[in-house]
Amino acid sequence: MAKRLMSGNEAVARGAWEAGVAFAAGYPGTPSTEVLERLATYEEIDAHWSSNEKVAFDEGMGAALGGVRTMVTMKHVGLNVAADPFMVFPYAGTNAGFVVLVADDPGMYSSQNEQDSRYLAKVAKVPVLEPADAAEARAMAIAAFELSERFQTPVMYRTTTRLAHTRGVVEVGERSEAPRKEFSRQASQYAIPVYARFRRPELEEKLDRLREFAEEFEGNVIEEGDPKVGVVSHGIPYQYVKEVAPEATVFKLGMVYPLPKKKLKEFCARFDTVYVVEESEGFIQQEMASFGITKLIGKERFTNIGELSADLVAAGLNGTPVADDFAGEVAVLPRPPVMCAGCPHRGVFGTLKKLGLLVTGDIGCYTLGCLPPFNAMHTTFCMGASIGNATGFNKAGEERVVAVIGDSTFLHAGLPSVLSAAYNRVPTTTILLDNGTTGMTGHQEHPGTGHSLKGGPAPAVDYEALIRSLGVEHVEVVDPWDLEATERAIQAGLAHPGPAVVIARRHCNLLPEEKAKERTAYRVDPDECILCEDCFETGCPALVWQDDLPYIRDWECVGCSMCSQLCPADAIGPVEEV
Amino acid sequence: MAVTNVLIAGVGGQGAVLASELLALAAVAAGHDVKQGEFHGVAQRGGAVFSHVRFGDRVYSPMARCGDVDFLLALERLEALRYAHFVKPGGTIIVNDHKVEPIRVADQRPYPDEAIDFLEAKGFNVVVVEATGKAIELGNHRAANVVLLGALAESLDIPQEVWDKTLQDRIPERLLSLNQQAFAAGRQLTIS
Structure with a gap:
């Protein structure tokens, strides 16, 4: 067997491939994302991004019942979204092997909470396997499918950030095809609400058999x-x-x-x-x-x-004491993440700050809008919460409130909330940050991007038509690099008596096609600068102090012009013009 | 062989993770057991990023303990300070002579321009390398990570053929020559 350096996530995918997985689905979420990205690289595996984790789980159940080994992937909070089928599927049990990969994030490196998924598995009465390094991650993925088929149970495969993102040496094997298993059409086993009471005791019996299996499992x-x-x-x-x-x-x-x-x-x-x-x-x-x-x-x-x-x-x-860092002796300044130079979200958050609006936020890079210099996001909880929260604030009598949500998050969990606002005629104003990708997790495709996980073309959602079809009459598209137009559009959305959606549309600068574009960097003219610091309101990392003047690092500047638009002295312009 | 512990730190986008992956790949090719654990939140967004690379006969923990790190590679001076307490007494800190101001927050103290002096006073073996300067000279500031790796390579027992093959296998064709030059330049900087 060949030795390779693999991350835990890569090794999980490798093991699943070796186990003969034929279908895989999920929704991006750090630290789980790379598992599905890696599964998609195997030609034998039909893998796709689903619109959210519940959908991925439902699709996975169908595939496993239909007879092919299936893996669905998500982070811990994604399992909350998929909790409904996760709790019910065990009543039926699976046909072919079904493994749900759930990645927990102790330390909350990229999450809104710490949540120990083992408890959810206990509630669902589902067995949980957890590897200790990349080599085990591969082997245990194979064991997970064997366990699933032996007991006809969904299996939770739990990882954590450290396991997912640690590379180690893995001895890999070859793929064993798993022949498709025939689905037997027995409503008494699979039409759960009608037959749940009959299935319930069997669930306990199965759990007892799993307890016996734990005594002999070679991973213990x-x-x-x-x-x-x-x-x-x-x-x-x-x-x-x-x-x-x-x-x-x-x-x-x-x-x-x-x-x-x-x-x-x-x-x-x-x-x-x-x-x-x-x-x-x-x-x-x-x-x-x-x-x-x-x-x-x-x-x-x-x-x-x-x-x-x-x-x-x-x-x-x-009792060995843990050593302190040197922060007590020297200025070890914090270095929080920032929106990139020219990030289109900057235009929206600068405007929201200027307008002094109450902002209900959502999950994505733009959550950084709650930090200085913007301080322009006041609540953030979970995927899709922004819109419902804004509707609620509206009900409480707050009129100057807007919801801010990214494109991928909007398609994941925002749609039902827009529908509810439209149906109930609540004047909720939503700003949809359409940067053409799932930015924070590393640029995954989604139903709005026009491409699939496997790389092929896909139909791209027409947001304007979609949102209008839900009953929202006021839909306006604006370029967030244009600060005046952005302000006008947000004001118009707020002034509209019914629900309104402002689509701030510009692609993420980190997308390869954006990076490839010819850009003209901007420059501060030292003779014109009046040191008012207004340009720093952009919070742009390309803009720094150098020799007591604002200075734009040309290698980082993408020429968005937002600092120039804020400059009252006309001291900032494209390099060749200043 | 006892476990060698390397910590690579930088600012999101500087390539700390790629440098640590290259080191881990080279260590595997040289026949070691390896663990490489990287720490990043929203890493592309300019936050602090660091990665542990540990290699030897048998490696358990993905990260070294405080006071166990043999070599700290810092792509930025403030990041050297942030992780210096991981370095063993008298251990080596190879630091890129480069400053990236973090985003300004209210009441923030000024950037610690005394970082290098502070670390030397603590008794560490501080090696200051003009990695970004050298990378810009070679045509791309982003190659500073590999300059720094070249500087480290001089202290490790991994043969040059292994490094050559690792770079060839991992770096895309169009960037290979740049990175080979960066690596060689880094080695040269530490020898002289």
Whole structure:
């Protein structure tokens, strides 16, 4: 077998391909995104971006029932969107292997919350596998499909940001085709609402059989060591344990739900104290406590907030203090992410700040609009919430409120809220930031871009026609680089007595076709500059102080002209003109 | 072989992740077990980005512990300060002599122009490299990451043939020559 360097995400995809997956669907969400992108590179796999995670899950259920091995991918909050089918599918059980990859984000590197998906799996009564490195990620993907077909159950394949984004050495294998399994048309098994009461006991029986399987699953292993130090761990935290306590006896769980009760009880009987080292919540610890196992030390020492590290695990096991950085001695300034130079969102947020509007926001790069210099986003919760929130503020009597939502997010979860506002004649004003891509997760295609995941052409949504068809009469398109026009359009939207949508349309500067365009950088004329600092209201990273003057870094400037539009002294212009 | 720990830090868009991937690929090709863990939120948006590369006989944790890093490669001076506490006492910090002002927030202290002096006073072996200057000379400021990697290569036991092949395999054809020159220039900067 060949050795390759692969990220956890790549290795999951490789394993799924080797397992014979024929269909895959998902919606982008860090840190899960690259799994589906990688699955799409295999010609044997029919892979596509769905409009949201629930749709991906529904499509995946259909494919698996229809007889082909299927993987659906999403981040933890994506599973919330897909929670409806996720909770019901187990009542039926699958036909061909069905694995839902769910990537949690301890530390919230790119998420709005920390959410331990193992709990959702327990509610759904679905088994959970979790690998500890890229090599296991490949092997466990294959095991997940075997488990799914053996018990005819959907399987949750849980990863975390660290697993997803860590590269390691993987020995790869070849693909085994999984022949299509015939679907038997038995409403008594698959028409759940009618037959749920009959299916319900079977779900418990299946869970009991999964509990027995956990006792024999080869991914649950005891690594013998010091007979005095017992540790139970899983996934990435296992690596931290091995790093800081290589001598310990470790029970490593590859299946984190249901747990091998008998084996864990036997293991714990050998030690005075057993450390349970797990990231996020104390799920394993709570399960073990429910088995009647006492003398466990877990969340008392290993925080449930943020990501663990080898240093934090050492602190919990041995009391070794965690070293401080040098921020107490020298100015280690924060470096928050910023909108790029010439980002079209800047024009909208500069205008929103100027107008002093209340802004309900959404999930995307534009969430950065809540930061200085704009401070022009006042609520952000989850995909699609902006529009419903604005409607609600309107109901509470707030008239100067707008919702701001990106194109991919709008198609994911914004449409029903526009429909509700239109249906109920609420004068909700929505600004749709149409930058022609799913920006924050790294430029994935979506139903508005005209391309599919596999790269082929696809029909592109006609936003204006779509939104009008929902019952919104006032729809206006504007170029957000044109600050005057943007202000006029937002004011007109607010003035309209019914629901209004302003489409701020300009492609993300990081798209390859945008990058390839010839750009003329702008320049500050030092003789004309009056040092008013108005240009800094753009918050543009190409604009810096140099020798006590505003200075535009020409290699970063894309020539959007927004700083020039703000300059009262006419001191900023294209390089050749100033 | 004991595990070698390298931390590569920079500003989103500077290529810290690519540099660490190249190092990880070279270490695999040289026969090591490798883990490379990268940390980025919305990385393309100018935030701080860093990546750990660890290689040796057997590597567990994807990130090194504080005080265990042998080499810190910083593509920007403030980013060297941000992660210097990971470096072992007397360890090496190879820093690009380059400044990227972070976005200004209210009441912010001025940029720490004393970064290099501070790190030297802490007893680290600080190697200042004009990586961005050299990259601009070669025709593309974005090659600073590979200049820095070349500077590191002088201290690692990975043969030049392995580096050559790694660059060839990983870098797109149109940028290969630029990156080969950047790598060689980085090596040269540390030798002289």
